Amino acid sequence: MPIISGYDLTKRIRERFSLTELPILLLTARSQPKDIENGFLAGANDYVKKPVDALEFKSRVQALAGVKKAMQEKLQIEAAWLQAQIQPHFLFNALNTIMALSEIDLDRMQKVLEAFSQLLRGKFKFTDLNELAPLEDELELVRAYLLIEKERFADRLHIKWEVDDDLQVIIPSLTIQPLVENAIHHGIMNRPEGGQLTICISQLENHIEIRVEDDGVGMEKSKVEGLLKKTASHKSGIGLLNTDLRLKHQFGQGLKIESVKDKGTKVSFMVPNDIGK
Structure with a gap:
């Protein structure tokens, strides 16, 4: 050549x-x-x-x-498997939250129950995960998940949304929710006082950036490097690795992970502007 x-x-x-x-x-x-x-x-x-x-x-x-x-x-x-799995402790905690709210606030209970139902529909909708879905559909699943977690963790979990208006793009199914779940349970909730989760979706010149940030416990560089290796064995590692591989297959590039010990973690990926247009 x-x-x-x-x-x-x-x-x-x-x-x-x-x-x-x-x-x-x-x-x-x-x-x-x-x-x-x-x-x-x-x-x-x-x-x-x-x-x-x-x-x-x-x-x-x-x-x-x-x-x-x-x-x-x-x-x-x-x-x-990753799509369908719901950790038993999350299932039990969600149901306990719903039962507790039934005795003190029926309106809040109804909202949590609706979010829980929506999350289950999303998790058990067995479609080809290489297919693309509208960004808004993915965000609805994330909102349902966060509503339940916010009810559970209350003031220990603060959520900030930074999403540009009128973003018309499609992405592989279940690529944002695993990042959010990982940030909460392996970052923020490992601090006794909790912390803040930020979901940022921005229109750049040639791409749309989707970023999930937390101010949790962070990771050392060696651990970050191991998360996306084919030998990842931890459940969070498997979820991130699978998401990374699917993004690479679809867009040619996967997850970018930045983390500082005791400061927090940023996980992001890029979606080309012309996807979905």
Whole structure:
């Protein structure tokens, strides 16, 4: 290829996509063992030397396509599991809150019950999570979740919205609510006094930025770096990792996480302006 070699292009692709997310088959006249080794070191899945037999080439392509399909199916299963899961303590606390309000404030109880019903509908709506949904639909789910959590944590949870008007954009399903949930339970509520959650959605020149901030306990740099690695095992890590992968598949870039120990955390992602128009 002109300007850039196949090895260099492969390295660039590997900066964004893993071996299973986007398999690469190198087709080249270079046949020395060192050339083959360099191809695999660059990140290729397979290496075919010219001249190539058509049947062999087709078989190798089909095998790698199967690898990618298996990865996509795994991601979808994991996303559906994350979509459906509701932590037992959240379920019990929500129901306890509703029962307590039934004895002191029926209007507030009705609002929490409606929010709880809306949240359950969103969580158990098994759709293709690679499909795009209107931003407002995602925000409605977030508002329902926050209404319940605000009733539960009262003055320990302060919520600030900074959302530009008339934003018409679509995003992958369930990409904001997991960030909000993570900020509350792993950031803010780890402080005895609680703190503030800020949801900021801004129109920039070429993108819309969606950002979730908290002034909770924050994280050290090493922990931040581990959150989006394929080996993430903590439940919050799995949720963030899955969201990051789905965003990368859709937009080519995923989550950006900034955190300072004892200061708080910012998690953001960008959506191109032309999505949904």
